[in-house]
Amino acid sequence: AQSVTQLGSHVSVSEGALVLLRCNYSSSVPPYLFWYVQYPNQGLQLLLKYTSAATLVKGINGFEAEFKKSETSFHLTKPSAHMSDAAEYFCAVSTAGANSKLTFGKGITLSVRP
Amino acid sequence: GAGVSQTPSNKVTEKGKYVELRCDPISGHTALYWYRQSLGQGPEFLIYFQGTGAADDSGLPNDRFFAVRPEGSVSTLKIQRTERGDSAVYLCASSLVRGAYEQYFGPGTRLTVT
Numbered sequence A: 001a002q003s004v005t006q007l008g009s010h011v012s013v014s015e016g017a018l019v020l021l022r023c024n025y026s027s028s029v030p031p032y033l034f035w036y037v038q039y040p041n042q043g044l045q046l047l048l049k050y051t052s053a054a055t056l057v058k059g060i061n062g063f064e065a066e067f068k069k070s071e072t073s074f075h076l077t078k079p080s081a082h083m084s085d086a087a088e089y090f091c092a093v094s095t096a097g098a099n100s101k102l103t104f105g106k107g108i109t110l111s112v113r114p
Numbered sequence B: 001g002a003g004v005s006q007t008p009s010n011k012v013t014e015k016g017k018y019v020e021l022r023c024d025p026i027s028g029h030t031a032l033y034w035y036r037q038s039l040g041q042g043p044e045f046l047i048y049f050q051g052t053g054a055a056d057d058s059g060l061p062n063d064r065f066f067a068v069r070p071e072g073s074v075s076t077l078k079i080q081r082t083e084r085g086d087s088a089v090y091l092c093a094s095s096l097v098r099g100a101y102e103q104y105f106g107p108g109t110r111l112t113v114t
Helices: none
Strands: A002-005 A010-014 A019-021 A024-027 A031-038 A044-050 A056-058 A064-068 A073-078 A087-095 A108-113 B005-007 B010-013 B019-024 B031-037 B044-050 B053-056 B065-068 B075-079 B088-095 B109-113
Touching: A002 A087, A010 A019, A019 A108, A024 A031, A024 A073, A024 A087, A031 A064, A031 A073, A044 A056, A044 A064, A044 A073, A073 A087, B005 B088, B010 B019, B019 B088, B019 B109, B031 B075, B044 B065, B044 B075, B075 B088
Parallel strands: A010 A108, B010 B109
Antiparallel strands: A002 A024, A019 A073, A031 A044, A031 A087, A056 A064, A064 A073, A087 A108, B005 B019, B019 B075, B031 B044, B031 B088, B044 B053, B065 B075, B088 B109
């Protein structure tokens, strides 16, 4: 069984400030981890993924995440927020099992203040 | 190239009616997934196809839900005797093969049962 916890439902930052979105996972086998972004009225878009290679993963739009096995975490960061980063962000976990279905967290809404 | 497409984009139906939701995956993608996203929640897995067969339907909530993929490409999610609790956004995703490959999501079908 696998699960994802995203604490808090809403994060608000000022433009130019650090973005930190937290994700903790639970998995009985080595996980694959993903961050997806969902803009209003659009589908989910992959930001980045961890698949057992480098623990620091760089994605699109300046985002990155670090896999920390000891903390069972995969937090998403961006050094400087932009207004266009306002969206909903989902962390998801899967495994190299039979179907690799994604198990998502509840999501975090990121707001960026001018 | 074309992404995952889903039709209709919106569907309003009355309680008790039958609905079909269609998904056109990216050409060549053998794996196809259906998820359901309720308001304020992350997507939840419904069913996974590898080719024409449903390899895992453990996420289907009850026997009113059924999905097919007869030729290994287009898939249809069918809901009988719809209930108000079925109202959600139904998302389809496809990937090249199972495993660590990225799942590409469609824009979803918003189903409203009145």
